[in-house]
Amino acid sequence: MAEASSEDLLRTPLYERHVAAGGRIVPFGGYALPVQYPTGIMAEHKWTREQAGLFDVSHMGPSFLTLKDRSGDAAADHAAVAALVEPLICGDIAGLKPGQVRYTLLLNESGGTLDDLMVARSPRFPGALYIVVNAGTKEADFALLAKAAGDKADFQRVDDNALLALQGPEAVGVLAAMVPGVVELGFMQFGAFQWDDEELIISRSGYTGEDGFELLCSAKNAARLWDALLADPRVKPIGLGARDSLRLEAALPLYGHDLDETVSPIEADLGFAVSKRRREAADFPGAARILAEREGQLTRKRVGLIVQGAPAREGAEILDASGKTIGVVTSGGFAPSLGKAIALGFVPLEHTAIGTKLQVSVRGRAQPAEIVPTPFVPHRYFRKSV
Amino acid sequence: MTTKFTPDHEYIRVEGSTGTVGITSYAQEQLGDIVFVELPEVGKVLKKGDEAAVVESVKAASEIYAPVSGTVTAVNDALNGEPGMVNADPEAGGWMFKIEVSEPGELDKLLDADGYAELTV
Known part of the structure; x- marks a missing residue:
């Protein structure tokens, strides 16, 4: 940028x-x-x-999408507002419980990612969603959401x-x-x-x-x-x-770096964000590609690497053990909690097994790197059983 | 012994025909926590302005340029284990390499302490 x-x-x-x-x-x-x-x-x-x-x-893009003509039936009103946004994304919004937040992806017709975002069902107001998008993409996202709202819902940006x-x-x-x-x-x-x-x-x-x-x-x-x-x-x-x-x-992808309009949810290792109901219905943008990739027909996947030596930054080439270029780092740097360099990047499927020894090119020199499980540092979310 | 500075925030402390090169206190503060230092090889011949070393902060890599032409005669290997020394003690323990100066006239064109101080106010 x-x-x-x-x-x-x-x-x-x-x-x-x-x-x-x-x-x-x-x-x-x-x-x-x-x-x-x-x-x-x-x-x-x-x-x-x-x-x-x-x-x-505050640079991010919070917004509300609220159904105009509410029936008074909470389930029907939620279903109606969910139906407005679901055609843009791969997440099950209809299935959200009141007060539940879901991480999902805004997709283009070829299954590439326009943004990653949070969509939440209001705990109080039937027919209302709380949606938070990324800063860099918010104007485009908001335009899509406003268009999806049409004359059926009010779209209000609160950024x-x-x-x-x-x-x-x-x-x-x-x-x-x-x-x-x-x-x-x-x-x-x-x-x-x-x-x-x-x-x-x-x-x-x-x-x-x-x-x-x-x-x-x-x-x-x-x-x-x-x-x-x-x-x-x-x-x-x-x-x-x-x-x-x-x-x-935490190996969380950053839009514009680890995710872009060419990267699908499966390539980005975000298969969990493609909800079961949506998969079964195959009713989201790029469904044909994404469902085929889910069955294993994909050429690249996001992986985590531990890098020896200097940090490999975004744009650094990933090499196989023989020195052949096979991919690229999309985010990389020094991990303060681990005291070593880590990176996220994309490599062909055959190189994604944990423990695979690869290399990264930093300033023209090949340095050892190894595929490791992600997140690099365990998540410590407070999950409540509902 | 005299110390000269570049507008890119390297210092060179000259004793006889050898100069000790590092980055200034101002530079380390701007870069933030240094997590990795890549040093030149001993024996490497550098021209003034050549990339001589790289310092990596959490966020970014920054090149360190040779303030004058010459041959690298020693490097501070302690920085491999303790790159944070560049932050803690940039102008003593955080030195990066020593260079045998081949064009002493180049030293005259560098900034003196007062000239450098004016740059960083």
């Missing part, structure tokens, strides 16, 4: 807080955001794994609000002290919660591999919420740098 000049950049409602905290501001997804605070990426990363990290993710993520083992203790009701949420559940005079939309989700929450808050109360969370000594602000190293260790 070309770097926009600083005056073109949008600011989140927390921009002043980042500057005041000494955040190093960089352009990201069209926004001016902190890549790190003075303590640095390594310390921020480790703090999030051990305590609780607070992230400004002028603030979106905060509180992540780490202490996140639940910190947030419960302010909003006791959040302890009832399990991983991938959400609800509306009162905090002072503000109604927060809180989901138990995130993109670090840790337990944690994402909080949608009005712009006017965002700084107050930020300060209230940071008042707890277990919480520190975390920049984009550690956000990236945390999600990389």
Whole structure:
């Protein structure tokens, strides 16, 4: 992405807080955001794994899709709103329980990925969905969603609000002290919660591999919420740098890097996001390709690599043991929790077995690499049996 | 002994005909936590401006250029085990390589401490 000049950049409602905290501001997804605070990426990363990290993710795209003519029958209204978005994605939205959040993919007709996103069923309002998309793709995504809404539903983007993520083992203790009701949420559940005079939309989700929450808050109360969370000594602000190293260790794909319009869910090892009901109905974009790939007819797959020596960054070639180029790194860097270099990349199916010895080319030199199970660092989500 | 600086934030500390090269305190602070340092081979002949070493932070790789022409005579192998020394002690324990200066006149064109300080205010 070309770097926009600083005056073109949008600011989140927390921009002043980042500057005041000494955040190093960089352009990201069209926004001016902190890549790190003075303590640095390594310390921020480790703090999030051990305590609780607070992230400004207001650049992302939260939105609501609400059925216009509701019947009053909750099941029918949910089915009607789900039917509007399902043609765009591979997830089972009709089957969501009230308050359930699902990770799914927006697909093109050839089965490539337009975005990865969260779609959630309102716990309170039948016929309403809460949808959060990525920053870099939000204009295109929102246009597709608005078109899908047609005259049957209202599509409302709420990306002028603030979106905060509180992540780490202490996140639940910190947030419960302010909003006791959040302890009832399990991983991938959400609800509306009162905090002072503000109604927060809180989901138990995130993109670090840790337990944690994402909080949608009005712009006017965002700084107050930020300060209230940071008042707890277990919480520190975390920049984009550690956000990236945390999600990389958790082997969570980053759109525009590990996912793009050519990459299918099966190639990206996101087969779980293609819901059973949708598979059986084969009624999603690119179904023919994706279902064939699921049966094993695929040429490449996303894998995790441990790299010896210098980190292999995005764009580094992956070589087989004989030195032949077989693939490319799509995300790579140093894993602070592991103290070594890790990478995500795509290789042909025959090279994807755990333990396969490969190489990566860094500055023209081949370095040893090995396929390892992902996530690199185990996920620690708080799953509730329902 | 005199220390000179490049606008790219390398320093070279010259004793006799040998210079010790590393990055400045300002540079290490800008780069953040250094996690890997790739050093040149001893005996390598470098021209002024050649890529001599690479430092990797969590986020990105940055090239270190030869401040002057010459031959690499020693490298700081301690950085292989402890790359963070570049952050902790950039101008002493975090040195990267020593170079036998072949074109002493090039030193005169580098910045002195005051000139470099002006760059980083």
